[in-house]
Amino acid sequence: MKPLVLICSQDREFYLTYGHILEADVFTKELADGVEDALKLAVEREPKAVLLDCQPASATGSNIFAQLKGDPRTGGLPVIALIGPGAEKQHIDLLKAGIDDSFVRPIDPAKLLDCLRAKLALAKPGSNGIANGRLLRCGSLEMNVDARRVHANGHDIHLGPLQFKLLQHLLETPGKMFSRFELKSAAWGEKIHIGERTIDVHISRIRKELKRTSAGCVIRTIRSDGYSVEEADAEPEPDGE
Template sequence: MKPLVLICSKEADFYLVFGHILEEAGFASELAGCVDEAVQLASERGPHAVVLDCQPADAAWDAVCGRLKGDPRSRALPVIALIAPGAENQHLGLLKAGIDEIFVRPFAPAKLLTYLRAKLSRAPTGSDGEDDPSLICGDLKIRLASHKVRWSGQQLHLGPIEFNLLRYLVENRGKVCSRDELIRAAWSDNHHVDTRTVDVHVSRLRKTMKTVSPRNVIRTIRSAGYALDEHDQ
């Protein structure tokens, strides 16, 4: 499977040209027209990197980077900014927001491709050698790009919300995760999600996991939230 690069840009022509360059170099690409779409696709599609097309006339890109780096579903992804020459203020803001790398236009596409390959070569991959980073906790294995989950040696079929909840719990194993944290992790638009909805989806997740093993590894912490028990893996 080709590594997926998410391109956040409002310029369709830029995406077509840059996407073609990526395709020729062995990458797949997908367009996100705004930061909300980028965060949502980062969760749903499991990209390996995000490229921000930072046009000077657009909104503050440091806020876009901060949103990606502040969201549990996308904060571990390499985020790369392409900026105009002389944009010193933009450069500083992106650095403060946690950007991984900045390329100043004009630049040779080969430099960006080299950076992407170097980043991906250091990323964890699945044990079968596919380019699909995994989270492993005992008998639980989550493959982030393909959204596949194995529990006690068997495949689990999870919806996107349950997948995001489980991923966040595994990433924060042994810690208590509040319902508000889980809402931010699992829903792209959390304005209309209440804590009771979290309970319903956690219940579904537990039920699905129990079809494979009777162990209940997701503990309810009264008045606090939920935790994945490392010792029961």
């Protein structure tokens, strides 16, 4: 499955141009034309990265970035801004706000693709992918931390950036119970405030992927205080909280 990149722009020519660049490589794309649309699609479609169109006379791009980074469900998404000529101040403001990367247009398409590949730890065309990397295992599940890939029984497990961080933290120490606070700090950082329900929703989505691929490991709820991951036994793990 090709990695999905969400293109946030109100300029049809921008979308067609950069959408073609992405799809000529290993990516697929989807359009978001406003703040609400961008946040909605980022949650529902779980893209791997966001490409942000920042025009000199518009604050839309900056507003989308602020919404994405401020929402705990999408705060881990890499966001790359393409700044229009003459918007140097906007460029500086985005850098101060913590944009993952930004470029002033025009930009060499190869440079943009290299940036996306680096953010998502994807191999360059013609290579055999990332052969080595730190591996975490549980049952038949294998996570390549450096390549940011998870698979089990020959099936890829598709996780959003936050879900990847949650599962990675659990897999670092199989069998250990991590509190919701510890998991929140690992995935969102200590400065982001979210409710316990948000963590439960992400854990539920991970569980569904583990079940779908018969991964041979389960995420268990420990006395409603937290979660642990361990190899599955004969009893199936319920998709509870």
